[in-house]
Amino acid sequence: MFTQPIPTIRRDGDAVVILDQALLPHACELRRLTTLEEVATAIHSMQVRGAPLIGATAAYGVAIALATDASDARLDHALTTLAATRPTAVNLHWALGQMRERLLPLAATERPAAAWREAEAIHRDDAEMCAAIGRHGYAILERLAAGLDRPLRVMTHCNAGWLATCGAGTALAPVYEAQARGLAIEVWVSETRPRNQGLLTAWELREAGVPLRLIADNAAGILLARGEVDVVITGADRVAANGDAANKVGTYLKALAAREHGVPFYIAAPFSTVDFGCADGGAIPIEDRGPAEVCTVLGLDSDGAVKSLRLAPESTAAANPAFDVTPARCITGIITERGVCAPGRLRDLYPDAAR
Numbered sequence: 188m189f190t191q192p193i194p195t196i197r198r199d200g201d202a203v204v205i206l207d208q209a210l211l212p213h214a215c216e217l218r219r220l221t222t223l224e225e226v227a228t229a230i231h232s233m234q235v236r237g238a239p240l241i242g243a244t245a246a247y248g249v250a251i252a253l254a255t256d257a258s259d260a261r262l263d264h265a266l267t268t269l270a271a272t273r274p275t276a277v278n279l280h281w282a283l284g285q286m287r288e289r290l291l292p293l294a295a296t297e298r299p300a301a302a303w304r305e306a307e308a309i310h311r312d313d314a315e316m317c318a319a320i321g322r323h324g325y326a327i328l329e330r331l332a333a334g335l336d337r338p339l340r341v342m343t344h345c346n347a348g349w350l351a352t353c354g355a356g357t358a359l360a361p362v363y364e365a366q367a368r369g370l371a372i373e374v375w376v377s378e379t380r381p382r383n384q385g386l387l388t389a390w391e392l393r394e395a396g397v398p399l400r401l402i403a404d405n406a407a408g409i410l411l412a413r414g415e416v417d418v419v420i421t422g423a424d425r426v427a428a429n430g431d432a433a434n435k436v437g438t439y440l441k442a443l444a445a446r447e448h449g450v451p452f453y454i455a456a457p458f459s460t461v462d463f464g465c466a467d468g469g470a471i472p473i474e475d476r477g478p479a480e481v482c483t484v485l486g487l488d489s490d491g492a493v494k495s496l497r498l499a500p501e502s503t504a505a506a507n508p509a510f511d512v513t514p515a516r517c518i519t520g521i522i523t524e525r526g527v528c529a530p531g532r533l534r535d536l537y538p539d540a541a542r
């Protein structure tokens with residue numbers, strides 16, 4: 188199974204150590220989180236990011252919160268605090284729901300150890316789900332590559348690689364599987380303004396030796412129109428019951444262009460990203476992260492120091508919807524750990540799901 192070059196999160200006694208993604212790809216630092224408040228800040232500020240990783244981190248946050256006080260009131264406080272950190276990725280709420288369900292029936296004395304056990308299980312399961320998504324997605328790539336005398340060209344958006352999960356990633360898991368099996372592949376990576384998660388994708392692919400080309404977000408249309416993309420695969424932060432999928436802002440435009448030019452468009456996501464409680468994409472809450480991220484950019488100065496640079500004058504009005512919703516009609520299929528399905532057929536894969 189894929190091994191993360193640096194664990195995105197790991198337990199360290201009664202704390203966790205995270206890879207701080209706020210500085211990547213310019214600086215690689217680990218951070219130890221020891222309190223509920225530190226975990227909540229790490230999620231909100233995107234030191235940890237990516238729907239599956241946010242879910243696992245929140246689960247560890249509950250375990251950290253219960254270390255000294257495992258009363259009902261403390262559990263409730265931890266769940267409420269963590270639930271308020273980010274609204275769109277449903278994995279957060281799914282993981283907190285799992286923790287609540289397991290811990291609430293237990294006596295307070297039993298909860299701390301059980302909380303760590305459950306958080307570690309969520310962590311482990313996510314890595315396994317990524318591996319299964321990789322295998323199912325690989326079958327699609329292998330089929331599309333049949334007969335080609337050049338590498339298969341995959342386009343992705345945002346970062347849905349190992350950095351966004353506890354394993355190989357979601358959208359990038361099939362890419363890593365292809366690399367492991369020797370299928371020639373190259374990846375178009377869009378920069379993903381305003382937080383530039385595409386730079387994280389470029390970083391992890393380059394480190395892994397997967398050929399890639401970084402593009403400005405707006406270059407996706409011309410590449411799809413020219414026939415320079417064989418397939419688009421992105422992750423998701425929440426998939427509604429009808430298959431509409433919320434993902435990083437900019438995904439929708441890629442899906443529209445892919446449809447126009449007859450290029451297959453796949454969403455890769457585990458069960459923890461599926462929300463049967465949302466009938467369609469209109470019910471998915473979209474995070475607005477405020478104007479500052481749009482008006483600034485993070486980079487390295489000529490002395491090699493990580494700096495935030497102002498792009499637009501201080502008083503410039505800006506809007507920053509962080510996600511958009513791709514309608515099911517623009518999605519060729521959803522790659523899950525249980526297999527691939529048409530967007531409207533998720534229930535067939537999860538007949539046992541309550542929510």
Ligand SMILES: CSC[C@@H](O)[C@@H](O)C(=O)COP(=O)(O)O
Nearest residue numbers: 236237238346347351422423435
């Ligand atoms: C594997 S998570 C889904 C991704 O495709 C993507 O939208 C994402 O990384 C989440 O966004 P982020 O805002 O960086 O936490």
